[in-house]
Amino acid sequence: MAYSEKTRTAYQEDLKGIEDAGLFKKERFIHAPQNAEIEVEFPEGSALKSVINMCANNYLGLSGNQEVIDAAHAGLDSRGYGMSSVRFICGTQDIHRELEQKMTEFLGTEDTILFPSCMDANAGVFEAVLNEEDVMIADRLVHASIIDGMRLCKAMNDSYKHSDMKHLEKKLILHQDKRNRLIITDGVFSMDGDLAKLDEIVALAEKYDAMVFVDESHASGFIGRTGRGTHEHCGVLGKIDIVTTTFGKALGGASGGCVSGRRELVELCRQKARPYLFSNTVAPVIVSGTLRVMEIVSGSTERRDKLEENTTYWRQLLDDAGFDVKSGDSPIVPVMLYNAKLAQDVATDLFAEGIYAVGFFFPVVPQGQARIRTQLSAAHEKHHLDKAIAAFTTVGEKYGILGLGKQELIEKFGM
Amino acid sequence: MEDIKETVLEYVQDEYLEEDDDREVEMDTPLISGGIVDSFSMVSLKRFLENKYGIQIPDSDATPEAFDSVEKIAVLVERFLDA
Numbered sequence: 292m293a294y295s296e297k298t299r300t301a302y303q304e305d306l307k308g309i310e311d312a313g314l315f316k317k318e319r320f321i322h323a324p325q326n327a328e329i330e331v332e333f334p335e336g337s338a339l340k341s342v343i344n345m346c347a348n349n350y351l352g353l354s355g356n357q358e359v360i361d362a363a364h365a366g367l368d369s370r371g372y373g374m375s376s377v378r379f380i381c382g383t384q385d386i387h388r389e390l391e392q393k394m395t396e397f398l399g400t401e402d403t404i405l406f407p408s409c410m411d412a413n414a415g416v417f418e419a420v421l422n423e424e425d426v427m428i429a430d431r432l433v434h435a436s437i438i439d440g441m442r443l444c445k446a447m448n449d450s451y452k453h454s455d456m457k458h459l460e461k462k463l464i465l466h467q468d469k470r471n472r473l474i475i476t477d478g479v480f481s482m483d484g485d486l487a488k489l490d491e492i493v494a495l496a497e498k499y500d501a502m503v504f505v506d507e508s509h510a511s512g513f514i515g516r517t518g519r520g521t522h523e524h525c526g527v528l529g530k531i532d533i534v535t536t537t538f539g540k541a542l543g544g545a546s547g548g549c550v551s552g553r554r555e556l557v558e559l560c561r562q563k564a565r566p567y568l569f570s571n572t573v574a575p576v577i578v579s580g581t582l583r584v585m586e587i588v589s590g591s592t593e594r595r596d597k598l599e600e601n602t603t604y605w606r607q608l609l610d611d612a613g614f615d616v617k618s619g620d621s622p623i624v625p626v627m628l629y630n631a632k633l634a635q636d637v638a639t640d641l642f643a644e645g646i647y648a649v650g651f652f653f654p655v656v657p658q659g660q661a662r663i664r665t666q667l668s669a670a671h672e673k674h675h676l677d678k679a680i681a682a683f684t685t686v687g688e689k690y691g692i693l694g695l696g697k698q699e700l701i702e703k704f705g706m
Numbered sequence: 707m708e709d710i711k712e713t714v715l716e717y718v719q720d721e722y723l724e725e726d727d728d729r730e731v732e733m734d735t736p737l738i739s740g741g742i743v744d745s746f747s748m749v750s751l752k753r754f755l756e757n758k759y760g761i762q763i764p765d766s767d768a769t770p771e772a773f774d775s776v777e778k779i780a781v782l783v784e785r786f787l788d789a
């Protein structure tokens with residue numbers, strides 16, 4: 292027997308180590324579609340509790356949207372449940388190509404290829420388009436899936452300090468002798484909610500002959516005047532060489548992702564990207580639902596406008612109540628607490644008050660940067676946010692944190 | 707040797723510490739085992755040294771151990787300067 296008692300004990304100790312470090316993650320069971328208000332079973336076995344959801348990536352409120360559900364049903368009836376094949380054998384339907392064309396148009400690129408997820412897109416794209424003669428220069432706060440993708444690629448890797456354009460420029464100069472330079476960044480950074488300076492990045496790329504890669508997972512559908520993303524916000528539509536994004540957040544929230552960009556780079560992914568070649572095609576039901584999502588977001592800015600209003604309103608409420616909030620232009624609004632235990636305690640108390648928000652601490656964010664990350668949705672109504680701020684205020688008073696700035700919070704609770 | 711140490715120290719401080727960083731780097735601070743330089747970004751440190759001193763450090767010598775402090779890095783550079 293290979294899984295001996297000794298082996299089992301060793302793994303149990305690994306798990307205990309995670310628990311002892313306070314890093315053990317427990318899932319909460321939601322007995323409803325994703326929405327602004329949900330019924331949650333937590334801890335396991337307890338009665339259902341109705342809470343306001345402040346931690347979903349359901350930015351546009353489309354995850355439980357009836358039109359999207361109807362389109363998914365229609366797709367299920369007309370194109371079936373599964374394809375039982377990767378794309379290049381017999382897994383490509385007309386609607387897969389239709390969604391790719393729709394994304395190309397929406398993102399303002401030359402071509403698009405679907406992936407099972409954006410994690411897979413990021414895991415596959417670098418290896419498909421770069422080799423030993425190239426260099427990847429990434430912002431130090433890029434998403435974990437990008438780091439994994441860079442590890443799988445033979446090109447040299449380097450990094451620049453978060454959004455530090457002087458540092459990026461130094462790196463571009465250092466690597467002038469490489470065949471290709473690829474600058475890599477998130478459009479919206481998921482932990483801080485800040486936006487990449489894509490206008491400056493594109494200018495540097497032009498000056499130093501580099502390509503630009505942007506992960507738009509937390510931007511597609513709502514950042515920019517018509518929701519096309521960070522490149523629209525920064526006025527550089529059409530100038531990004533590789534965009535990756537997910538259908539698993541604002542764009543319906545089911546699953547799937549894509550690489551969109553220069554025609555040759557997309558074609559290289561179709562020929563070479565391993566998560567594309569060796570993983571099953573996106574299910575027709577998801578493609579059909581996402582096509583409807585893209586019609587909705589291309590047809591009207593109503594949802595992204597409401598999201599923006601909600602964000603402004605929520606930021607103001609937090610500010611007025613005296614919380615230390617990271618500033619930014621996205622619906623990711625981090626309430627800074629700095630101390631990990633405090634972040635966990637506040638999140639637990641918020642849940643008791645009917646607010647579902649999660650504390651983030653090391654290693655997800657740097658040491659001493661613990662926070663509650665709140666995320667807005669177009670599904671939120673003002674009354675949800677009013678109720679949420681009442682709960683935040685009650686909990687804030689309990690810990691005596693209202694009105695305290697960074698230094699005061701750190702003095703009172705430690706890092 | 708002192709010159710090399712100073713140059714490497716300055717580069718490491720500049721490259722890996724943030725402006726409001728509470729950590730400090732000195733000549734013998736463990737860089738990789740201390741979590742200041744991850745093995746991922748060691749590549750650019752190696753490239754900096756090679757460009758700066760006009761040397762080639764083979765991958766087999768560019769180990770995490772050899773890069774673990776400013777002092778050790780200076781020893782390594784010196785070895786290839788002499789070679």
Ligand SMILES: Cc1ncc(COP(=O)(O)O)c(C=O)c1O
Pocket residue numbers: 407408409410411413434436477481506508509536537538539546547548
């Ligand atoms: C920036 C970023 N990229 C990629 C992903 C992965 O997306 P997917 O869920 O489609 O794999 C995420 C989601 O966590 C993300 O935040």
